[in-house]
Amino acid sequence: MRVALFITCYNDTLFPSTGKAVVKVLERLGHTVEFPAGQTCCGQMHWNTGYQVEALPLLPRFLSQFEHAEAVVVPSSSCVAMMREHYPLMAERIASEGGDASLPHRVAELLPRVWEFSEFLSKKLGLTDVGAYYPHRVTYHASCHGLRSLGLGDGPTSLLKAVRGLDLVEISNLEQCCGFGGTFAVKNADVSSAMLAEKSRAVLNTGAEECTACDNSCLMHIQGALHRQRTGVNTRHIAEILAHTEEDELDAVQAEVKL
Amino acid sequence: MSRVPLDPRTAPTFQQAAKTLLGDAQLRKNVRHATDVIQAKRRKLVEEKQDWQQLRESARQIRAHSLQHLDVYLEEFERNFTRAGGVVHWARDAREAQSIVVGLVKQLGANEVIKIKSMTTEEIHLNNALEESGIRAYETDLAELIIQLGEDQPSHIVVPALHKNRAQIREIFRKAMDLPDLGDKPADLADAARRFLREKFLRVKTAVSGANFLIAETGGICIVESEGNGRMCLTLPETLISVVGIEKVIPRWSDLEALVQLLPRSATGERMNPYSSFWSGIHPGDGPQTMHVVLLDNGRTDVLADAEGRQTLQCIRCGACQNACPVYRQTGGHAYGSVYAGPIGAILTPQLMHMDHSQTLPYASSLCGACYEVCPVKINIPEVLIHLRNKVVEQNGWYAPESLAMKAVAFVFRSERRFRAAQRLGRIAESPLVKREKSTFPILDQEEATKSGWIGWLPGLLGGWTDTRDLQAMPKETFRDWWEKRGKA
Ligand code: SF4
Numbered sequence: 001m002r003v004a005l006f007i008t009c010y011n012d013t014l015f016p017s018t019g020k021a022v023v024k025v026l027e028r029l030g031h032t033v034e035f036p037a038g039q040t041c042c043g044q045m046h047w048n049t050g051y052q053v054e055a056l057p058l059l060p061r062f063l064s065q066f067e068h069a070e071a072v073v074v075p076s077s078s079c080v081a082m083m084r085e086h087y088p089l090m091a092e093r094i095a096s097e098g099g100d101a102s103l104p105h106r107v108a109e110l111l112p113r114v115w116e117f118s119e120f121l122s123k124k125l126g127l128t129d130v131g132a133y134y135p136h137r138v139t140y141h142a143s144c145h146g147l148r149s150l151g152l153g154d155g156p157t158s159l160l161k162a163v164r165g166l167d168l169v170e171i172s173n174l175e176q177c178c179g180f181g182g183t184f185a186v187k188n189a190d191v192s193s194a195m196l197a198e199k200s201r202a203v204l205n206t207g208a209e210e211c212t213a214c215d216n217s218c219l220m221h222i223q224g225a226l227h228r229q230r231t232g233v234n235t236r237h238i239a240e241i242l243a244h245t246e247e248d249e250l251d252a253v254q255a256e257v258k259l
Numbered sequence: 260m261s262r263v264p265l266d267p268r269t270a271p272t273f274q275q276a277a278k279t280l281l282g283d284a285q286l287r288k289n290v291r292h293a294t295d296v297i298q299a300k301r302r303k304l305v306e307e308k309q310d311w312q313q314l315r316e317s318a319r320q321i322r323a324h325s326l327q328h329l330d331v332y333l334e335e336f337e338r339n340f341t342r343a344g345g346v347v348h349w350a351r352d353a354r355e356a357q358s359i360v361v362g363l364v365k366q367l368g369a370n371e372v373i374k375i376k377s378m379t380t381e382e383i384h385l386n387n388a389l390e391e392s393g394i395r396a397y398e399t400d401l402a403e404l405i406i407q408l409g410e411d412q413p414s415h416i417v418v419p420a421l422h423k424n425r426a427q428i429r430e431i432f433r434k435a436m437d438l439p440d441l442g443d444k445p446a447d448l449a450d451a452a453r454r455f456l457r458e459k460f461l462r463v464k465t466a467v468s469g470a471n472f473l474i475a476e477t478g479g480i481c482i483v484e485s486e487g488n489g490r491m492c493l494t495l496p497e498t499l500i501s502v503v504g505i506e507k508v509i510p511r512w513s514d515l516e517a518l519v520q521l522l523p524r525s526a527t528g529e530r531m532n533p534y535s536s537f538w539s540g541i542h543p544g545d546g547p548q549t550m551h552v553v554l555l556d557n558g559r560t561d562v563l564a565d566a567e568g569r570q571t572l573q574c575i576r577c578g579a580c581q582n583a584c585p586v587y588r589q590t591g592g593h594a595y596g597s598v599y600a601g602p603i604g605a606i607l608t609p610q611l612m613h614m615d616h617s618q619t620l621p622y623a624s625s626l627c628g629a630c631y632e633v634c635p636v637k638i639n640i641p642e643v644l645i646h647l648r649n650k651v652v653e654q655n656g657w658y659a660p661e662s663l664a665m666k667a668v669a670f671v672f673r674s675e676r677r678f679r680a681a682q683r684l685g686r687i688a689e690s691p692l693v694k695r696e697k698s699t700f701p702i703l704d705q706e707e708a709t710k711s712g713w714i715g716w717l718p719g720l721l722g723g724w725t726d727t728r729d730l731q732a733m734p735k736e737t738f739r740d741w742w743e744k745r746g747k748a
Contacts, residue, residue, distance in 0.1 A: 009672065012738040013682050014731065019738035035742045041672040046665060048626060050648030054669035061673065085642075144627035177585045181625025188623065189723025190278045194589045195625070196728065224728030227713060 003120075004034045004069035006062075008076045009041035015216045021243035022075050022117055025130055028243075036065040044082040047090070049183045059090045063106050071124065072110070075117040075239050077146035077214045078182075083114055085149060116146065117239055118214050122155035128162040134244045135165030138236075139208035141199070141222065143215040144177050156214055156238055163241060169206040173198065180221035193225075200225040203233060211235045262410045264384045267612050270596025273619040277594040286422050290414075290591040293421040294582040300528025301579060301633070308524070318517045319637040322573035325509050326563060332475040332508045333554065339478025343540020345550040353383035356502055356555050360385060360467065361392045363500055363551055369394070369465045372500075375482065375489040376400035377469025378416050378576060379502050379555060381598040382611075385467070396467065397459045399488040401452055408435035414592030414600060417526045417578035422591045456488065466492035466547070468501045471575070472518065473508040473552070479539035480552065481515065483522065483532035490534050499538070499547040505554050506563075506572040518575060521635035525577035558611035567646040571606050573636045578603075580630035580640060586623055595620060602630035606643045614650050621647035661720065679739070686733050692716060693732040 003026055007019040026033050042062060043055035062083075066072045074080050088111075091103035121127050140160060146152040160168050179185065179195025186192075200222055203211045210233065211226075213219050219235035226233045270276065280286060305311050325332055337347045350356035364372060372389065374380065374396050386396045386407075398407045402420040406413055409431040413419030420428070429443045432451050441451055468489070472481040480501055482489050493499065509518070523529040541548055562568055581587045581601030592600030597608040597617065605620040621644050624630075630640040655662060671681045693712035712732035717725045724730060 007738050009678070013685070014733055016734055016736060016738035016741055020741060023742075035739070037739065038675050040675060040678045043672075046669055048645055048648070049665065050621075050645070050650075050652035051662075051665045051669065052649045052652075054665060057669075057673055086645075144625070144629075148628035148632055175629070177625050177627035177629070179585070179625055181627065184622065184625045186721055186723050188274055188277065188586070189726060190274070190281055191586055191589050191623075192625070192723075193727040194281055195585050220731065221728065224724070224730060227729040227731075228715075228727065 002032045002034065002070045004036055004066055004072050006039055006042070006066065006072055006074045006079070006114075007035070008074065008079050011075060011216055014220070015237065018075050018216055018237040018239050021237065021239040022073065024243040025121075025132075025239060026073065028131060029125070029127075034069070036069075039065045042079045042082050043086075043090075044079055045182055047082065047086055052090075052093070056090055056094055059087060059094065059107070060100060060103065062087075063103070063110060066114075067106065067110055069113065071120065072114045073117055073120045074114065075214070075237060076216065077116050077143050077150050077152065078217060080114060080116040080119075081145035081149035084111060087111065116150055116152065116214060118146075118156040118159055119150060119152060121242070122159060128158045130159065130162070130242050132163040132242045132244055133165050133246045133249060134163050134241050135249065136210055137167040137169060137208045138210050138212055138241065139169045139171045139203060139206040140174075140238075141171065141178065141203070141211055141213040141218055142174050143213050143218040146214045147175060152214065159242060160212070160238070163244075166241070169208050171202050171206050171211075173202045176202075178218045178221050180218050182217070185221060192221075196221060196225050200229070200231075204231060209233060212238050212241055214238050262387075262407075262412070264381070264387060265412045265593065265595075265597050266384070267597045267608055267617040268615075270616075273594055273596070273623045276596060277590045277623075280590045280594050285424070285427075286591055287589065289422050289424045289427075291588060292424075293418065294588050297418070297528055297582050301525060301582070302528075304524045304528050304530060308520075314517050314521055315635055315637050318521050318575075318635055319573065321509060321514045321517060322575070322636050323570070325514075326506060326569060326572050328510075329505065329508065329563065332510050333505060335475040335510075336473050336478055336508050337554075339475070340540060340550075340552060341478070343478050345478070345540045345552060348551060348553045350502075350553050350555045350557070352557050353555075356383050356553050356557070357385060357388035359553050360500055360502065361388060361394065363498075364389070364394050364465055365392065367465055367498055369463075371395040371397065371463050372465045372467050373397050373399050373459050373463045373492050373496065374403070375466065375468035375492045376403045376419070376484070377467070377502065378413075378598055379469040379504050380467060381413060383502070383555065383557065385502065397456075397463065399456050399459065399492055400484070401449075401486055401488070404452060404456070405431055408432065412593055413598055415578055415581055416576050416599060416601075416603070417581075422593075456491075460491045460495050464496050465498045465500070466496040468492065468499065470501050470503040470507055470552075471522070472515065473503055474510075474512055474515070474537075474539075475508055476511045477539050479512070479537050481535070481537050483519065483535045485527060485529070485533050487534050490536050493536050493538060494546050496547055498549040498551075500551045500553065502553045502555055505556055505559050506574075522575055522577050525579040525633065525635040558613060561613065562610045565610070568606070568610050568643055570638050571603075571610060571643055573638050574603055574607070575636055576603075577635055579633040579635065583629040583633045584624070585627060585629065586625065595623065602640045602644075603638075606638075606640055606647060609647055609651075614647070614654060618651050618654070621651055664720070679737075682733075682737050686735075689714060689732060 043058035046055035091107040095101045178199040179192040223235040398404045405420040415421045470480045523532045587601040595604045609617040626641045671677045692714045695712045714730040
């Protein structure tokens with residue numbers, strides 16, 4: 001299949017390794033990967049913070065970049081949730097305010113071809129084992145958008161369970177928000193930190209070496225606390241785990257020895 | 260026993276209030292414990308209902324339909340209630356409602372009333388208005404009684420004293436009821452409350468209530484409760500005055516089928532409310548012989564006029580969204596500066612206040628969606644929050660500092676060239692703040708690992724982040740840089 005990647009502004013800038021891992025997995029599975037260069041941001045931050053006027057122009061921009069793709073894969077559950085929940089509304093609003101009247105139709109056409117990365121693997125391709133090897137103890141954080149908006153269910157954990165060597169340990173407060181919430185983490189920093197404290201405590205209680213998720217925004221938040229407390233526990237996007245193979249492990253060990 | 264009611268016009272911002280409350284370890288423990296218990300009970304009873312999702316959908320439709328034809332059903336209610344011997348009053352705002360109730364009580368020559376738990380009367384600060392006119396109001400709901408005797412504020416719409424534990428309640432009763440030897444077993448406390456209230460039930464001739472639903476078809480009032488104190492107020496006094504928001508009307512008696520299944524399960528994790536009372540008008544020798552209903556608008560028709568905010572009025576006040584909300588669970592209800600706390604408060608209060616005085620409430624949510632998931636009438640609270648945030652932004656104008664920043668970022672996102680320039684600039688700007696350290700974990704890209712850096716302090720608006728969290732520095736190469744290099748290789 002020809003897959004177009006929407007890497008998201010956030011991953012592009014802060015977590016390029018996630019994008020690289022997505023490319024690696026998809027190519028290993030035999031798909032052709034494209035990266036439409038004109039992509040920037042889905043508009044989530046603006047829309048959710050109340051800056052709707054500012055978010056609107058990002059919709060036609062996204063459409064023009066991805067309309068012709070066979071499938072669009074996005075390594076971020078919150079960006080996909082943004083598109084599924086709000087793009088139809090945004091398109092209606094633009095059309096009703098005298099803008100491009102074709103937008104609602106075009107959005108409806110494209111959305112069924114937009115997939116969150118793990119969802120693409122498990123629901124669209126019907127895979128559980130993607131040939132990964134990762135000999136670590138890992139816990140999974142179900143980000144709110146993946147859990148409630150996209151209904152990912154046990155898709156991501158099934159993929160993780162099929163990874164050779166991986167020891168998946170369950171977190172006690174799986175369905176609880178980590179407290180990130182985009183600008184919420186800054187606007188309500190105290191409450192956000194209190195929520196985060198609970199989440200990071202639960203991560204530590206699992207005894208895992210790493211915490212993974214389908215969304216780097218939650219992971220950046222959780223990592224922020226784990227690093228501040230010098231816990232030695234890290235976070236990693238699920239794509240990186242699914243990309244990892246026996247050869248990578250060998251390389252990593254050799255590099256470690258050389259260092 | 261007077262107290263300053265929660266009022267969005269005088270309340271601090273959500274952030275300020277939350278900061279204070281986060282420091283109250285006892286309160287947070289009580290809130291956590293109580294919401295855990297209620298949530299567990301709710302989950303169990305929802306799971307045993309095979310048709311829960313269909314029930315939710317029919318309730319949503321009933322409520323949405325009622326609101327769409329609110330004028331028709333309110334008039335139908337008025338006709339039927341009047342025919343049955345009751346009197347209907349219409350109140351545009353809190354002040355009008357207060358003066359109607361005060362006027363009625365004075366007409367009766369009474370100087371005290373007993374009250375059934377009612378958030379609507381809390382909303383209009385009725386107890387204070389009564390007191391100013393020399394009328395004493397006695398709360399009869401156990402939780403409301405605790406709040407009243409403790410000169411406290413309700414912090415939850417179903418369990419107003421949920422932020423207090425048993426030891427604290429005992430202290431309140433000991434002092435207010437003058438019972439130095441009071442024990443702290445639930446039975447001791449219940450007994451003390453019973454003695455205290457029984458005397459009021461038998462003496463006071465006027466009751467003031469709210470209502471869970473108004474039934475247009477029968478001109479009926481529905482009040483559901485757990486303790487039976489409400490029913491005492493509905494049967495013993497000679498006069499009943501009910502203050503009810505206009506959105507509470509439903510068309511038919513049969514609509515209750517779905518609603519009274521959803522409400523107790525969502526609210527307290529009970530299959531049925533122990534006491535469900537339905538009153539329509541006057542019946543000689545049975546219950547109150549004079550009945551008044553005050554239909555309260557107080558901002559509701561304006562909410563109704565807003566297509567996107569309207570669903571807020573579907574609410575049946577079960578409080579499930581509060582128990583599920585991770586923000587509410589950290590702060591409790593008082594941070595919301597209004598009698599309506601938690602997710603429902605965050606969307607209802609700003610709308611009732613015409614977006615004045617409660618601008619920080621739409622932001623008191625991480626948009627995690629837990630409230631929407633549990634809401635028995637399927638109010639899409641996150642969607643309404645986002646809608647209200649847009650209104651706040653419009654109200655604050657383009658010159659607010661945040662607005663300028665957001666506009667600048669939006670300008671950047673509208674062009675790939677500008678976006679790339681901003682990525683480069685961001686790296687330069689953050690570099691003085693970055694501390695380099697060797698990565699402690701195996702990473703795919705070893706070159707990056709050794710140079711990973713962290714930010715432990717950020718200036719200005721972003722400073723809240725680094726109070727408790729570190730931030731990973733930007734990597735040297737963006738994904739798109741890598742992708743381009745790869746294409747050339
Ligand atoms: S918004 Fe929904 S969950 Fe919250 S109190 Fe109202 S009916 Fe209950």
